[in-house]
Amino acid sequence: MESHWTEVIVALIKCVFSLAFVMQIVPVLIWAERKFSAYIQDRPGPNRAHIMGIRAGGLVHTLVDVVKLVVKEDIIPDHVEKKFWFAAPVIAMSCALTTFTVVPWGDRFVVPASITAWWGGEGPLTVPLQVATINSGMLFILAIGSLSVYGVMLAGWSSNNKFSLLGGLRASAQMVSYELAMGLSVATMFMLYGTTELDKVAAQQAGPIWNWGLFGVLDADGFDPLLFVGWIVGGLAFIMFWTSVFAETNRMPFDLPEGEAELVAGYHVEYSSLRFALFFMAEYAHMIVGSAVTATLFFGGYNIPFLPGDSIRAHADTIVTVLGFGAVPVFIAFAVIAWNRRKRPFYQALAPDDIRHREPRFFAAFWSVLAIAHLGLGVAGLTGAVGSTALGPELLAFILQTSSLVIKVLIGTFFMIWVRWTIPRFRYDQLMNLGWRAMLPLALGNVFLAGIWVIFREAVQA
């Protein structure tokens, strides 16, 4: 009884997964933002909050932060335009989350016939690992991404506060300016790929590392000196797209909408409690989605370099063995490092009955358990327990490809945080000069270059 219900349930599961994907990374990013900025500024950063004495390097602070934001008083000022004021954070957050629906996080997941039989399905069920497989793909992201400016704009305007209004105005002007460069650099990439569907874009980048969009999509079987020409087109498009992502997410060099020196907090100055949290999370969700799209367009998306999805499935046992046994010494090293941390002056200075003395023991045990688990994984790979099942290789491919995307997203967002704590804010005229007089002509020129490059590439490959 293969019915549309199967599709609905599969779609729901994918929705929940994609939502969780974004929302799970947000706390990690908030933690990274705090800890990394602290290390850049030569201070230890968050290290007070703990659960049963386990501080986990300040990760607990993020949990405490959530509790704080939830239980805080939600102040609704009298002078705000209520309808739009309520809608603005919802728009900001939902736009940020919606964009992730078209980003693929794996090539496919084939549910084996033995499992589909549980609900009366006939034969294996192939699930594309993407919430919405729509043919406009990237255009959808651009469209929804542009909508998110309404969240900022409405928040700024409906707050009836001159600071928020200025913030909202700046945000809309900035987003409009940088959307042009972003759209043009995306157009460049679509000329190279020949499609706007992100699943096909990602599939084209499977295999060796020089198939990545950054290198101009050569589709070559081996290394080719022509690659260096593709670099120019792909690299230029990447730099412009990445800069525009910064501008779209209102991150540091482009965070004029919330320039706290002159605008207090910009467009969200009147918001408190969970409404503020929505704006806050929307910013991080934007970062994640921006990084995910960048990874998909330029860095091979979910693909692991030199290891396309089909080879993962074909060599599942070998991969599990190598990964399992390879991870064991790493985790043992972590355990040893964690255990040795008890000799640090900080722990020596603590009172002997301090609860935080558990920390080195806890983490030593934690990494040891992980090491043992991976030892078991390696043994499972050796005995061929993974490849012999129908589900094993599929799960492995899914986990590896999704982790690959997660790692790329984390690298991207980490870079954003790094940039935020390094360079100062642009002045408004510098921002507009960069957007209109530097990025726009460059992006237009790059479209022209890409046209030449596509024809040239076809001529060479023919």
Place this chain on the structure above:
Amino acid sequence: MNLPVEQKRTFLERIYLVEIVKGLAITLRHALHNLFKQDFETFEYPDVRKEMPERYKGAHRLTTRPDGRVKCVACMCCAQVCPAKCITIEAGELDDDPIEKYPVEFQIDMLRCIYCGFCVEACPKDAIRMDTGIYEINAFTRQDMIHDKAYMTDLMAGKKPLAESFYRAHQDAAPPGYDLEEDRVLPVDEPRGL
């Protein structure tokens, strides 16, 4: 709009990218150093406390005579000199003692105090000192921020004042007549063990 005059910049500086990479290298160097070395200049405050310098002006305390009574004779010099007008002294008389007056109550409003130390300098009897090294002067109510005679007398119960260690280390720096055992300056004409 009057824009500031643009500085002359080279081409590499104008495309920002090279300069941004330079900046990123600096911040990454700091981050990696701190990640692996963990040698921050900051203190893990509630767990690790900074040694305050000997002459640090902390919370006020009232010094006592060997018999436990405060040295203060309620001369009002400190209250008079206090620029914040935060010292309130209620004087009383003693019948059976060569000291004529003593403070029945001695209050300092720590919310108004500016820690200038004039009271310590003005005191002719070395009765008020700021050598406690206590810098956590806080309370949940305004009333609790008014330190009274009992509080300031007991403040150092069982603790070493900063100046004592200072005088122990630099005995030549101690004021003339300073007695380490009694932790006070013995007046020339005052008999010991009053």
